[in-house]
Amino acid sequence: MKLTIHRGSNQIGGTCIRVSTKTTSILLDAGLPLSEHSQPLTKTDVTADALLISHSHQDHCGLLEILPSSMPVYIGGVARSLLDTTRLFLGKPNLANAFRQFKAWQPFAIGDMLVTPYLMDHSATDAYGFLVEVDGKRLFYTGDFRGHGRKSVLFDNLLTRPPTDVDLLLMEGTMLQRGNNDFPDEDAVETAISDVLKIQRNISFLISSSQNIDRIVSAYRACKTNGKILVIDLYSAWVLEQLRQVSQNTPTIDWAFIRVVFDKRKADILFATANRSLFGDFIGRAISNRIKGEELRKRPDKYLMLLKVSSVGLISRFANTDAPATVIYSQWEGYLLPQPVETKQTQSMRSIKTGDHAGVRYLYAHTSGHAPVKDLQLLVKAVKPRHLIPIHTEFPDQYEHLFGNCLMLQDGAEYKL
Numbered sequence: 560m561k562l563t564i565h566r567g568s569n570q571i572g573g574t575c576i577r578v579s580t581k582t583t584s585i586l587l588d589a590g591l592p593l594s595e596h597s598q599p600l601t602k603t604d605v606t607a608d609a610l611l612i613s614h615s616h617q618d619h620c621g622l623l624e625i626l627p628s629s630m631p632v633y634i635g636g637v638a639r640s641l642l643d644t645t646r647l648f649l650g651k652p653n654l655a656n657a658f659r660q661f662k663a664w665q666p667f668a669i670g671d672m673l674v675t676p677y678l679m680d681h682s683a684t685d686a687y688g689f690l691v692e693v694d695g696k697r698l699f700y701t702g703d704f705r706g707h708g709r710k711s712v713l714f715d716n717l718l719t720r721p722p723t724d725v726d727l728l729l730m731e732g733t734m735l736q737r738g739n740n741d742f743p744d745e746d747a748v749e750t751a752i753s754d755v756l757k758i759q760r761n762i763s764f765l766i767s768s769s770q771n772i773d774r775i776v777s778a779y780r781a782c783k784t785n786g787k788i789l790v791i792d793l794y795s796a797w798v799l800e801q802l803r804q805v806s807q808n809t810p811t812i813d814w815a816f817i818r819v820v821f822d823k824r825k826a827d828i829l830f831a832t833a834n835r836s837l838f839g840d841f842i843g844r845a846i847s848n849r850i851k852g853e854e855l856r857k858r859p860d861k862y863l864m865l866l867k868v869s870s871v872g873l874i875s876r877f878a879n880t881d882a883p884a885t886v887i888y889s890q891w892e893g894y895l896l897p898q899p900v901e902t903k904q905t906q907s908m909r910s911i912k913t914g915d916h917a918g919v920r921y922l923y924a925h926t927s928g929h930a931p932v933k934d935l936q937l938l939v940k941a942v943k944p945r946h947l948i949p950i951h952t953e954f955p956d957q958y959e960h961l962f963g964n965c966l967m968l969q970d971g972a973e974y975k976l
């Protein structure tokens with residue numbers, strides 16, 4: 560077995576790893592880098608017999624579009640639907656890759672390799688780690704993971720029944736450098752949201768990714784506890800719809816305590832009608848659970864609205880110095896650090912954070928999609944790999960001291976096992 564990290568040995572995002580034998584070559588993830596200074600990959604880097612995608616975040620799968628469409632791409636079913644969901648709402652056609660679906664913990668062969676996908680707890684739903692076996696050698700790639708989300712049981716199971724005899728463990732280390740003022744787990748985030756809703760006299764906004772399903776569930780549960788309504792846009796509603804394939808426990812637009820708002824600026828109604836055949840009965844159901852602007856303005860204290868930073872302009876319409884609207888910022892705060900090029904909306908969000916918007920108050924409630932160091936240590940202890948290889952981290956040099964048994968691989972260097 561040969562291993563090359565094309566990209567990811569010393570950065571977060573842009574991950575692309577090659578595992579090959581004499582006859583077969585596969586890639587683990589093909590992501591877009593988060594940093595503009597990151598080295599681009601060459602065409603040979605991304606040529607292989609197959610690609611395995613760990614999850615639907617762009618820094619793990621953003622190169623799909625430029626890969627040859629004949630190359631088989633293995634991905635979880637929901638993860639694939641989520642990719643198409645984003646593209647549909649951006650007005651782009653579905654990806655034309657040769658997708659093959661796998662099922663959690665069901666091994667499948669690619670050439671002389673045997674791959675077993677391990678379902679992981681991460682902020683992206685339907686995320687996997689991969690065990691790759693060739694000729695008695697075993698490599699385990701974690702993808703992105705944590706042990707404190709709503710699927711923490713997956714992490715617990717991984718600790719009690721880890722893959723055994725692992726020669727190489729490629730483990731993400733996102734949290735090695737991030738100063739952590741995060742909440743310990745998803746339940747703590749739910750409690751914080753609930754505490755706001757309990758006493759609110761005006762609307763609250765939850766700034767979060769629509770694809771962070773754990774967070775939407777937290778928001779929904781907090782609403783239900785306090786008799787409030789979660790208001791989501793059409794895109795978020797369609798994201799939730801994708802989850803119906805695998806879960807009956809994820810809220811959909813038909814549930815109580817949830818309503819859909821159609822955005823006039825985005826011409827949601829026109830878009831929905833134009834794509835009615837794609838949406839099936841969804842649009843009819845969304846319309847019957849629609850909430851109108853007048854209702855929101857009449858009793859704003861009844862609602863929690865899921866919002867993206869790009870729609871932050873809406874918040875000022877609800878500003879009220881007697882009863883401030885609350886903005887619950889529920890994603891990585893690093894997105895608010897000043898950038899060389901940034902949107903008006905990001906600047907506006909930052910000024911809400913610093914308290915410069917009269918009638919609007921700011922609250923941070925977030926837990927990371929990535930495992931903190933203590934959980935990374937638990938995983939290494941459970942798996943007991945012959946060697947640990949840093950991936951998806953800006954601090955590979957800390958691995959030896961924190962976890963031991965490290966093998967440092969530079970981007971582009973080949974390692975023979």
Ligand SMILES: [Zn+2]
Binds near residue numbers: 614616681
């Ligand atoms: Zn991720």
